[in-house]
Amino acid sequence: MAMHVIFPGPRTTIQDKGRLGYQNSGFAPSGFIDRVASRMANCLVNNLDSEAVIEFCLAGPILRFDEEVNIAVCGGDFTIDVEGKKYPANKAVHVPAGKMITIITGNVGTFGSIAIGGGLDIPEVMGSRSTNVRCGIGGFHGRALQAGDTIELRHPGFGKQNLSWRWVPERHLVSPEDKETTHIRVLPGPQEDMFTEKGIETFYSSKYTISNQSDRMGFRLKGPEVETVNGPDILSDGIVNGSVQISGTGEPIVMMADRQTTGGYAKIASIINVDIPLFAQLRPGQKVLFTRCTIQESQRLMREANKAWKEHRRNLRGPLFLPREEE
Secondary structure, eight states, rough: OOOEEEEOOTEEEESSSSOOOOGGGGGOOOOOOSSHHHHHHHHHHTTOOTTTTTEEEOOOOEEEEEEOOEEEEEEEOEEEEEETTTESSSSSEETTTEEEEEEEOOOSSSSEEETTTTBBBOOOBBBBBBBTTTTBBSSSSSOOOOOOEEBBBOGGGGGSSTTTTBBOOOOOOOOOOGOOHHHHHHHEEEEEEBBBBHHHHHHHHSSEEEEEEEEEEEEEEEOOOOOOOSSSEEEEEEEOOOOOEEEEOOEEEEEEEEOOOOOEEEEEEOGGGHHHHHHTTTOOEEEEEEEEEEEEHHHHHHHHHHHHHHHHHTTOOOOOOOOOOOO
16 A cells, blocks of 8 residues: 655655664754654554654645555644545544545644554664655655655555544644744753853843744744853754754754754753644744743653653553554
């Protein structure tokens, strides 16, 4: 059984948990930009949380499947159109053989994750199926999807059981129309001492706007200049997902899934893991306010989120044809 790409949408790639353990060799981890959306979608179609998904930005793809299949889309408030029949995000959809699906953009959220029951037959490169476009490795031939691409499924038989009764609660994402400011919690960065007291106060008290110059590599923010002691330049050192650099203009840049492995701008903060998926779903023009958090609080929030997710996943088990346990 194969999936055919009729229209890819811009910047649509294959992503999974990421290419871990190779940053010291210059390879960015890549992987899910919204870990919550991807695991929700995978769970709905009975995949492992770490299974590769099709990730798109705003405009989703048009796909056709040779045989019946279960799919799910999570992230923003996207709609699945199966040749005229429309289904919301955050639920499993059983697609009959030969049918074409179109992902319709909603008003909230930026990135969407499409999970295909049974998984995509994509080879692993350095332990991951994630696409690293800059290096040309992983995913489908190391690039974004294109019209005419055909991808086989690893377990096509998984589509024979209709899972359309499965759903997950809708996430609360801030709509651009609400003009609401999103509060994002951060830990103090490793070079916080390079900023003046005034600069630190500016960073935590100012509202910053997501710029159009934002993608999987990083989100540029517009707002008041963050004052430094002697400039933001440092000897390049490691960057993690969610690192907040202050550029030469004094404005923040938040590094994301396709970030470079090292950088030469001082890092004033790092977004906590629980809030990275929320931040990733902000659209250009939306505003964010950073709030200081402690390591202990960050760890507590992550434990609570993981506990809540495991409980929800147990409740979703149902009468599945094959038990699936996370590796």
